[in-house]
Amino acid sequence: MEKVICVKDLKREYHKKSGLFKKNKNIVKAVDGISFDVYEGEIFGLLGQNGAGKTTTIKMLTTLLAPTSGQCQVLGYKTFGEEKNIRSKINFIFGGEMGVYRRLSARDNLRYFSNLYLIPANLQKERIDNILELVDLKDRADDLVETYSKGMIQRLQIARGLINDPEILFMDEPTVGLDPVGARMLRDIIRKLKAQGKTVLLTTHNLSEVEELCDRVVIINKGKVIYGGTPEEIKGDSLSLEDAYVKLIEEVSE
Amino acid sequence: MIFRVIFSTMIVQMKQSFARPMFRFCLLANPMLNTILLYEMYKNSGEENFMAYVVLGAGLMGLWGCICFSSAGDINRERYSGTLSLIFVAPTSFPIIILGKIIGNTLMSLLTLGISLATAKILFGIDLVLESPGYFLIALLASVITFIVISSVIACLLTLSRKTELYMNCIEIPMSLICGFVFPVSVLAPQVRIISYILSPTYAVELMRMAVWGVIDTTLFWEKMSILILLTIIYTLISVFLYKKIDRRVRIAATLEVA
Numbered sequence: 001m002e003k004v005i006c007v008k009d010l011k012r013e014y015h016k017k018s019g020l021f022k023k024n025k026n027i028v029k030a031v032d033g034i035s036f037d038v039y040e041g042e043i044f045g046l047l048g049q050n051g052a053g054k055t056t057t058i059k060m061l062t063t064l065l066a067p068t069s070g071q072c073q074v075l076g077y078k079t080f081g082e083e084k085n086i087r088s089k090i091n092f093i094f095g096g097e098m099g100v101y102r103r104l105s106a107r108d109n110l111r112y113f114s115n116l117y118l119i120p121a122n123l124q125k126e127r128i129d130n131i132l133e134l135v136d137l138k139d140r141a142d143d144l145v146e147t148y149s150k151g152m153i154q155r156l157q158i159a160r161g162l163i164n165d166p167e168i169l170f171m172d173e174p175t176v177g178l179d180p181v182g183a184r185m186l187r188d189i190i191r192k193l194k195a196q197g198k199t200v201l202l203t204t205h206n207l208s209e210v211e212e213l214c215d216r217v218v219i220i221n222k223g224k225v226i227y228g229g230t231p232e233e234i235k236g237d238s239l240s241l242e243d244a245y246v247k248l249i250e251e252v253s254e
Numbered sequence: 255m256i257f258r259v260i261f262s263t264m265i266v267q268m269k270q271s272f273a274r275p276m277f278r279f280c281l282l283a284n285p286m287l288n289t290i291l292l293y294e295m296y297k298n299s300g301e302e303n304f305m306a307y308v309v310l311g312a313g314l315m316g317l318w319g320c321i322c323f324s325s326a327g328d329i330n331r332e333r334y335s336g337t338l339s340l341i342f343v344a345p346t347s348f349p350i351i352i353l354g355k356i357i358g359n360t361l362m363s364l365l366t367l368g369i370s371l372a373t374a375k376i377l378f379g380i381d382l383v384l385e386s387p388g389y390f391l392i393a394l395l396a397s398v399i400t401f402i403v404i405s406s407v408i409a410c411l412l413t414l415s416r417k418t419e420l421y422m423n424c425i426e427i428p429m430s431l432i433c434g435f436v437f438p439v440s441v442l443a444p445q446v447r448i449i450s451y452i453l454s455p456t457y458a459v460e461l462m463r464m465a466v467w468g469v470i471d472t473t474l475f476w477e478k479m480s481i482l483i484l485l486t487i488i489y490t491l492i493s494v495f496l497y498k499k500i501d502r503r504v505r506i507a508a509t510l511e512v513a
Contacts, residue, residue, distance in 0.1 A: 063505075064343055064510060065508055080502075099340055101266065101335070103270050103273040103274075104269060108269075113344070115263075116341060116351065118345055121258070
């Protein structure tokens with residue numbers, strides 16, 4: 001299998017200034033030298049506590065953030081400097097209710113993002129209809145998004161993430177706030193994507209989801225990778241993946 | 255493809271903007287109120303053609319207000335709604351998307367001129383004289399282009415900062431005053447006039463006002479038009495340069511999102 005994501009000794013620092021007159025500079029190391037590879041067709045999990053550096057890593061991989069140092073490549077191209085070769089082939093979904101135009105309908109949102117992803121006009125209608133059906137929003141497709149429930153907005157986010165038929169889909173806590181039916185629907189979509197040979201990189205706090213979906217995972221803590229392997233390898237002799245995960249986090253925190 | 259992106263962005267922008275009560279206030283109520291205010295100020299001033307300062311002034315103030323609070327403010331709205339990062343990493347170039355937004359806003363904001371004109375006619379029944387309509391149309395077209403380019407520079411700079419609302423409030427009124435939207439810049443102090451004459455809207459307003467009074471000296475009209483075009487080209491080059499810079503800068507400074 002071909003390597004589609006290559007991360008080597010990747011670092012990202014944030015510089016924060018405080019103080020009104022005498023500015024104090026603080027450097028926050030959000031990602032502190034992580035390395036991992038993802039292969040084509042894999043579902044790869046990025047686990048870690050809140051603030052561990054998962055979202056920052058995804059933002060660097062999706063060309064949103066510049067790395068401070070290290071290697072960050074997607075589909076063989078640098079995410080900072082060669083991003084034009086990457087952007088049409090990837091997409092991302094961030095959990096929560098952000099990332100959609102609330103004063104437009106779902107169909108208008110998808111039509112607009114289709115245009116931004118330069119999808120030919122003759123393909124747009126059919127693709128939008130199929131995606132709306134996939135995320136179960138076809139009946140409300142022409143209603144304004146501001147009238148949607150939280151779960152519906154999140155499903156629209158998923159639809160938006162699929163609009164360019166991406167080779168790699170990045171998902172940052174995509175099931176946060178979704179009801180059990182919506183979460184199952186998303187898991188089914190992820191499995192379908194894998195069956196089509198797509199690569200998915202996802203972060204989640206739901207460890208049963210990880211067990212169910214992920215081929216391999218890395219666990220990040222305070223910006224560093226503390227473990228990598230298959231969910232079974234992480235679980236080892238523990239009763240559940242959650243037990244093994246908590247034990248690992250406690251060990252490095254001591 | 256690029257035209258489809260610009261056109262669809264314009265439509266999305268117009269729908270989004272018009273759905274906001276604040277934008278509707280800036281677009282519809284603001285020019286009416288400004289027209290009333292300016293009419294009361296100018297009615298005993300000796301200026302008989304109210305088109306020059308009252309209608310044009312109120313319309314341009316409204317136009318500029320809409321541009322500030324929409325073209326510039328949209329960067330912040332997109333940032334807070336999580337869509338700024340999405341449009342930034344889309345395969346379409348970010349400046350093209352911003353251009354579509356600005357064109358949509360500016361074209362819709364032109365309505366302020368019509369509202370100001372209608373208010374002056376209906377409320378005060380004054381005769382509005384436009385001596386050189388052909389020249390006025392040319393000046394108006396040049397003005398629209400220069401406002402689009404200025405908005406583009408502002409929107410670009412505001413992508414770099416999260417203090418967008420502060421800055422757009424800071425530029426709204428001073429620009430109206432310095433560029434002479436409601437009075438001739440000749441009444442300003444000489445030091446301030448230097449700033450006025452490096453800002454292209456100053457020439458845009460003067461050209462429209464010349465057309466309202468009637469263009470007698472065509473050489474002077476085209477001289478001012480040449481300066482306006484030159485400044486617009488310079489702003490365009492600045493805008494292109496800035497967009498190239500910010501493409502890297504925003505990803506280093508992490509200003510595309512709220513946190």
